[in-house]
Amino acid sequence: MHPCGRPSSGRWGGRRRGRDTTPPPGSVFVEPIAKEDWKVFRGDTVQVLAGKDAGKQGMVTQVVRARNWVVVEGLNTHYRYVNRTAKYTGTYIASEAPLLLSQISLVDPEDRKPTEVEWRYTEEGERVRVSLRSGRIIPLPLQQRRDGIVPEQWIDGPKDTAVEDALDKTYLPSLKTFEEEIMDAMGIVETRRPKKSYWY
Amino acid sequence: VLFFLSYINLVKVEPLHQLKFLHTTLSRRGLEEFFDDPRNWGEKTVKSGDAWNIKQLRGKSSEDLHKLWYVLLKEKNMLLTLEQESKRQLRPMPSPERLEKVEKSMKNIDLVVREREIALRLLQTGHEKPVPGEWRHDFLGRTYWYTYKEWPIPWYLNKRHKRKKFYYLPHVNHFIRLRLEKSLRRRARRQNLERTRRKVLERKFPHLAIKSQSQ
Numbered sequence: 001m002h003p004c005g006r007p008s009s010g011r012w013g014g015r016r017r018g019r020d021t022t023p024p025p026g027s028v029f030v031e032p033i034a035k036e037d038w039k040v041f042r043g044d045t046v047q048v049l050a051g052k053d054a055g056k057q058g059m060v061t062q063v064v065r066a067r068n069w070v071v072v073e074g075l076n077t078h079y080r081y082v083n084r085t086a087k088y089t090g091t092y093i094a095s096e097a098p099l100l101l102s103q104i105s106l107v108d109p110e111d112r113k114p115t116e117v118e119w120r121y122t123e124e125g126e127r128v129r130v131s132l133r134s135g136r137i138i139p140l141p142l143q144q145r146r147d148g149i150v151p152e153q154w155i156d157g158p159k160d161t162a163v164e165d166a167l168d169k170t171y172l173p174s175l176k177t178f179e180e181e182i183m184d185a186m187g188i189v190e191t192r193r194p195k196k197s198y199w200y
Numbered sequence: 201v202l203f204f205l206s207y208i209n210l211v212k213v214e215p216l217h218q219l220k221f222l223h224t225t226l227s228r229r230g231l232e233e234f235f236d237d238p239r240n241w242g243e244k245t246v247k248s249g250d251a252w253n254i255k256q257l258r259g260k261s262s263e264d265l266h267k268l269w270y271v272l273l274k275e276k277n278m279l280l281t282l283e284q285e286s287k288r289q290l291r292p293m294p295s296p297e298r299l300e301k302v303e304k305s306m307k308n309i310d311l312v313v314r315e316r317e318i319a320l321r322l323l324q325t326g327h328e329k330p331v332p333g334e335w336r337h338d339f340l341g342r343t344y345w346y347t348y349k350e351w352p353i354p355w356y357l358n359k360r361h362k363r364k365k366f367y368y369l370p371h372v373n374h375f376i377r378l379r380l381e382k383s384l385r386r387r388a389r390r391q392n393l394e395r396t397r398r399k400v401l402e403r404k405f406p407h408l409a410i411k412s413q414s415q
Contacts, residue, residue, distance in 0.1 A: 160249040169259035181262040
């Protein structure tokens with residue numbers, strides 16, 4: 001194990017290239033894109049404009065906003081060995097390399113051709129992505145929960161609260177503190193007086 | 201895990217002249233609450249719902265929050281016993297995300313109660329913080345927020361408090377000046393770095409330079 005968190009500082013021997021290499025701090029320049037201007041999400045269909053698989057379309061599997069990276073399924077692949085042990089060379093698999101936002105373009109849903117996209121507001125006030133060439137709305141991909149739960153198919157367990165009970169509003173604002181309200185509810189009467197203390 | 205519930209304690213006491221033999225059992229009411237539902241024992245995963253949202257908790261009365269806090273506390277105790285037992289038996293804990301959900305819910309309840317307390321205090325006194333305080337110097341010339349503490353004796357009788365110095369002597373001014381110079385140097389270095397990085401970005405992405413010119 002290296003004392004610093006970096007893969008190989010070259011202190012003892014050569015510098016390993018390829019896997020798990022982090023660039024030295026301050027050497028990476030990322031085009032600053034505002035959070036609201038981000039257009040590509042996981043599950044979107046995009047077309048690759050440059051690189052080995054230029055012209056092909058694929059679904060986005062991962063987005064790394066810090067580096068403006070997009071990983072498309074099955075495209076821009078290189079091959080490597082995984083699960084290597086001392087005796088076994090490992091499985092030869094294709095792994096996707098990330099693509100920059102400038103090498104990617106969102107695809108018109110009906111045309112299935114790459115277009116420029118802009119964020120605009122609909123008549124109802126909803127913020128949607130509109131393709132500039134045809135004016136069609138590109139719908140946002142379905143956002144699944146990280147724990148894999150689908151709220152529509154959920155059945156409550158014995159320790160879960162029902163939806164109506166959870167959303168039921170029982171709060172009545174009053175000029176009593178939390179402690180005073182609890183004391184009233186439980187019938188606790190405090191007759192002791194606090195001893196004189198000094199604050200400084 | 202199971203041995204705990206089935207253990208029955210029989211205590212024999214030496215009889216005095218009047219007393220008969222005394223049998224006592226360990227009170228084991230409610231210890232089953234430290235353990236999960238017996239149907240979940242041995243499972244690899246246990247289904248659990250979402251944590252309590254702050255928006256849902258803000259609509260609950262103090263009584264409800266009070267009850268929910270203790271329900272969550274007992275659930276947390278159960279999950280912690282489960283975690284410790286799985287560590288002891290060197291097995292993975294089934295569904296550890298339940299612990300995170302319970303802790304998140306308890307933190308949310310605490311936040312809601314604190315929000316209501318701050319609101320009431322602002323109305324009645326105009327102060328946000330529960331404990332008063334002020335900006336003071338320490339003996340090294342640094343300025344910091346001193347919070348008042350509750351003491352049983354007044355300040356003129358408190359020997360330990362009188363030893364604390366909230367002022368600095370004139371010889372410290374030299375070091376204050378050095379500290380100021382250091383902070384100015386760090387700020388200048390940070391601003392220069394930002395400026396050079398911005399120049400590099402404008403060289404790599406020319407559209408940023410045009411946008412900054414138009415603004």
